[in-house]
Amino acid sequence: MSEETSYSPRVESNSAAADAVVDSVLIARRAAEAEAARVRAELRAQRWQNAKERTEAWQRELSMRMHSTTSGQSHLAGQGNRDILAVQAMCSVLAEKNVLGTFARFEHGAELDRLAKQSRAWGESLRNAGGKSIDLLQVRAAQSRLQTIRDEVHSQLAAAEGQVTRSLAAQSLAGLGYAVERRGEGLRATSGRTCVWAKVDRQTGELHLDMSGFSGLECHGELKRIEREMAKRGLSLQRSGGSTHGRPEGGVLARTMGSGAGTAARGRTVSAAPIKQAPVANRPKTSLLSGLVGKKERA
Secondary structure, eight states: OOEEEEEEEEEOTTSHHHHHHHHHHHHHTTOOHHHHHHHHHHHHTSOOOOHHHHHHHHHHHHHHHHHHHHTTOGGGOSHHHHHHHHHHHHHHHHTSSSHHHHHHHHHHHHHHHHHHHHHHHHHHHHHHHTTTTOOHHHHHHHHHHHHHHHHHHHHHHHHHHHHHHHHHHHHHHHHTTOEEEEETTEEEEEETTEEEEEEEOTTTOOEEEEEESOOTTHHHHHHHHHHHHHHHTTEEEEEEEEEEOOOTTOOHHHHHHHHHOOHHHHTEEEOOOOOOOOOGGGSOSSOTTTTSSOEEEOO
């Protein structure tokens, strides 16, 4: 029996995988090693949120803050007032000590401080003068800018997490005895008559696996082995979906990746070597995760 399975991956705090995500973002920003060490240390004390969790937390926290502020205060129900409160809520969420807030402050700290100060002044005006002197165009511009900061930081993190997930998937499969090849942005891992295809969704960060060639319930046991191997390397997997297709040739992912693989991709194999982190200052600035996965050309 064969199946396709989707996972919502999350790097574990205080792991080489988490450091790899952090460093990939900092390398792109040409951060000094001392600054990178500070950010890593701050994040090690926090629970890492993956892309899905960050999006849900952002929406939930904004909603909670807006509700707690406006509850029982009908004079704040106007759209202009709600825009001001939304700016205050966004500043508060981005000031929290979590993955999103830490990177937002690293990249935009001075601007966030200025916007938070302005939002407090608007709040004072609301309480003392009914907000009559407030320029709502400025308020909405601030709201738009805060959303942009959040979206940019989230996208940077999601891209880095996706690359680390793919690297760890390759290393884990190789560690389990598979011969692993890169196929474009995905992976093809073979062991005898069995095959595992893997790809990370760029938008959601989800890891998709397509398994073929397994008999009976073998695929379920093999998925458990893959999950355990990736957990050992600092990446926990939470299943978000799956379906049994029973096709020896694989499901949709296998057919899509198999038909789109080029000859260059077939010649690139990966090893089971663990992630090794060199000082940020010593790493090339042009490739976010250069060296995370060992590669060699086949003869």
